Amino acid sequence: MSKRAIRQQEFDLFIPRMSSLPLKDQREVMERPFFSLSKRKRLKPIEYTSPDGEVWVHVSANPAFGIATIWDADILIWATSRINQMREQGVNDLPRTLHTTSYDLLKAIKRDTGGKGYKELQAALQRLEATTIQTSIRGSKRNTKAQFGWLDEWVLESDPVTGAPKGLSLTLSNWVYEGVIKDRSLLTLHPDYFALAGGVERAIYRIARKHAGDQPGGWTCRVSVLHDKTGSESPLKQFNYLLKRIVAANDLPEYDLSFVNTADNSQAIHFVRRDAAERAAIKADLERLAADSARREREDARALQVDAMFEKRRVPPSGDR
Numbered sequence: 001m002s003k004r005a006i007r008q009q010e011f012d013l014f015i016p017r018m019s020s021l022p023l024k025d026q027r028e029v030m031e032r033p034f035f036s037l038s039k040r041k042r043l044k045p046i047e048y049t050s051p052d053g054e055v056w057v058h059v060s061a062n063p064a065f066g067i068a069t070i071w072d073a074d075i076l077i078w079a080t081s082r083i084n085q086m087r088e089q090g091v092n093d094l095p096r097t098l099h100t101t102s103y104d105l106l107k108a109i110k111r112d113t114g115g116k117g118y119k120e121l122q123a124a125l126q127r128l129e130a131t132t133i134q135t136s137i138r139g140s141k142r143n144t145k146a147q148f149g150w151l152d153e154w155v156l157e158s159d160p161v162t163g164a165p166k167g168l169s170l171t172l173s174n175w176v177y178e179g180v181i182k183d184r185s186l187l188t189l190h191p192d193y194f195a196l197a198g199g200v201e202r203a204i205y206r207i208a209r210k211h212a213g214d215q216p217g218g219w220t221c222r223v224s225v226l227h228d229k230t231g232s233e234s235p236l237k238q239f240n241y242l243l244k245r246i247v248a249a250n251d252l253p254e255y256d257l258s259f260v261n262t263a264d265n266s267q268a269i270h271f272v273r274r275d276a277a278e279r280a281a282i283k284a285d286l287e288r289l290a291a292d293s294a295r296r297e298r299e300d301a302r303a304l305q306v307d308a309m310f311e312k313r314r315v316p317p318s319g320d321r
Contacts, residue, residue: 023189024081026179028137030187030206032057033231035073037199041066046231055136062130068150070202072124074109074194076150079172080180096177102156102165110194118165125154148175190253200242201252203230208255208271218272220260226269243269
C-alpha cells in the first residue's frame with residue numbers, strides 16, 4: 001500500500017460517515033431570518049424584530065463576501081447533525097471542531113463534487129466565518145445581546161502535488177455550539193430539505209417545521225408575518241406572488257400548504273403535516289390503550305384488596321375452644 005493510501009486510510013478514521021445521519025437544525029435559528037435567501041451577494045443587512053419586541057436579529061455582511069446564504073447553512077446543519085449523532089452515541093466531550101473531507105461534506109449535503117462544487121464550498125465557508133450576527137436571543141435581559149459569526153475557523157487541506165482539496169476542519173462559534181448541545185434545542189429535518197432549490201421554499205419549510213410540527217390541526221401564519229420571518233428582500237406584493245406559486249406546487253417536504261383568511265380577513269397560509277391525521281389517530285389509540293391498561297391495573301388492585309379482606313375473615317381466631 002502506498003504512503004498516500006495509508007495516510008488516507010488513517011485520516012478516514014476521523015471522517016464522520018454520513019449515511020443514515022438524521023438531519024438536525026436549531027429551533028432558534030429555524031424560525032428567524034439569519035440567512036440571505038438569494039445566491040446573489042447580499043450586502044444589505046437583515047433586520048428583524050418580533051411583534052412583542054423581545055427578540056431581534058441583525059445580520060451584516062463583510063463587503064468582500066456578502067451575507068451567508070440559506071444554502072451555506074447546510075454546512076451548519078451537517079455539523080449540528082454530526083455533533084448530535086456523537087451525543088447519541090455516548091460521546092462525553094462533544095467537540096466544537098469537526099474533521100471531514102470536502103468530498104464527504106459535499107456528498108452529505110447533496111452538492112456537486114466537481115471543481116465548481118469545491119469552489120462554492122470554499123466561498124460558503126468564507127461567508128459563514130465573515131458574516132456578523134447580533135441578536136437578543138438567549139439574552140437574560142432585554143438589553144443583552146450577543147455578537148458572533150457562524151464559524152470561528154476553517155482549514156481546508158489540499159494535495160501538495162495536484163492541489164486537489166482533501167481534509168477539512170471547521171470550528172463552530174461558541175454561540176452556535178451552545179445551541180447544539182442544549183437539551184431539546186434541535187428538530188429533525190426531512191432528508192429532501194437539501195433538494196429544495198429556492199431560498200424562500202427553504203425558509204418556509206424551516207418555519208413550518210418549527211411552528212406546525214406534528215400538530216393535528218396544523219398552524220396558520222399571516223403572509224405579512226411570514227415575510228418578516230423569512231427576511232425576504234422582495235416587497236410584500238412580490239413575496240405574496242411567489243407564495244402563490246409555492247402553494248400551487250405544494251411540494252415542500254412533509255407539509256401541505258393552503259391559503260386561508262384570518263378572523264380580520266388578512267391573508268394567511270395554513271400548514272399541516274401530511275400524515276397529521278394518521279399520527280393523531282395513532283396517538284389516540286395509544287392513549288386509549290394506556291387508559292385501558294391503567295383501568296385494569298386499578299381493578300386488579302381493588303380485587304386483591306377485596307380478596308385480602310375475605311381471606312382475613314375466614315382465618316379462625318387463635319386459642320382452644
